[in-house]
Amino acid sequence: MDLVALQSLLDNTSFLVLFITMLVYWGGAAFPSLTVLQKLGTIGVAIANLCMATLLGARWLEAGYFPLSNLYESLFFLAWGVTTMHLIAENMSRSRWVGTVTTPVAMGITAFAALSLPEEMQNSAPLVPALKSNWLMMHVSVMMISYSALLVGSLLAIAFLIVTRGQKIELRGSSVGNGSYRLRNNQPESEDPLTAIAFTKEQPSFDGNAAVLTQPSLENLAAAPSLSPQMLSLADTLDNISYRIIGLGFPLLTIGIISGGVWANEAWGSYWSWDPKETWALITWLVFAAYLHARITRGWQGRQPALLAAAGFVVVWICYLGVNILGKGLHSYGWFF
Secondary structure, three states, X not given: OOHHHHHHHHHHHHHHHHHHHHHHHHHHHHOOOOOHXXXXXXXXXXXXXXXXXXXXXXXXXXXXXXXXXXXXXXHHHHHHHHHHHHHHHHHHHOOOHHHHHHHHHHHXXXXXXXXXXXXXXXXXXXXXXXXXXXXXXXXXHHHHHHHHHHHHHHHHHHHHHHHHOOOOEEEOOOOOOOOHHHHHHHOOOOOOHHHHHHHHOEEEOHHHOEEEEOOOOHHHHHHOOOOOHHHHHHHHHHHHHHHHHHHHHHHHHHHHHHHHHHHHHHHHOOOOOOOHHHHHHHHHHHHHHHHHHHHHOOOOOOHHHHHHHHHHHHHHHXXXXXXXXXXXXXXXXXXXX
């Protein structure tokens, strides 16, 4: 089998495996007692990850350069990064909810690359002069991995919003500089035992932490829909892992932007030219910098940072794909011709 035929087989296999895996994770979420489904889902993601890694390796051997020069290669590298981050997040959380939100995105990426792109955009082509540089591997690969981490972290934040149904949930141990000490000191003093219960209702959660449903009064406590201890524990887990994955992606994004500036200076004689791609990369950096600042310095947890991360999910897609679809700027080559 030649390398071209192998690539065609692997991209379709990746899509099919991820589609089946998505259904497995959704089945596991619908029937929590079937724990075997989560194990099967993990195996499916690992198989898809291996298929995409093999595809990229075959592409590298065929073309003779690192496979990140066009949209087809970039999409599969992104899908590989998303599945890699999925495996990391799932290993940290042991939660089936990770797969319910990450596998649809990974499957959609592979479907777009393998089934929607025209054949001429899937074929390897000689590099344009500006891409014939060692910075191609350094800059683009780091940026793509950072996108993968930020997307997975944002998806977990969206899952947190779904699980908590929009309620204000205050969590312990999910951000630096706050947690149980802050919660204890923010609880009002009251001799009324019922009021005290309203402010100290605790449930077991991930890594020994506790999730607290913040309610300002007994009336609000009665009016708000209640969350089960399992949902509170799951919410704490999702918030914690989302924070950690975004914390991994942000420094990679920073390194990618800096390396891109150095490469731009070598190629075009300027570190920064306010190209649309550069502008949206800066916007992406600012959104997630605000997220981390709010969590570490301001002590935000729960719904507020999750909403910010959800906005970051949209911003990452605009930066990665939306700008290139417009076909404008210095970064438009190698994507849509």
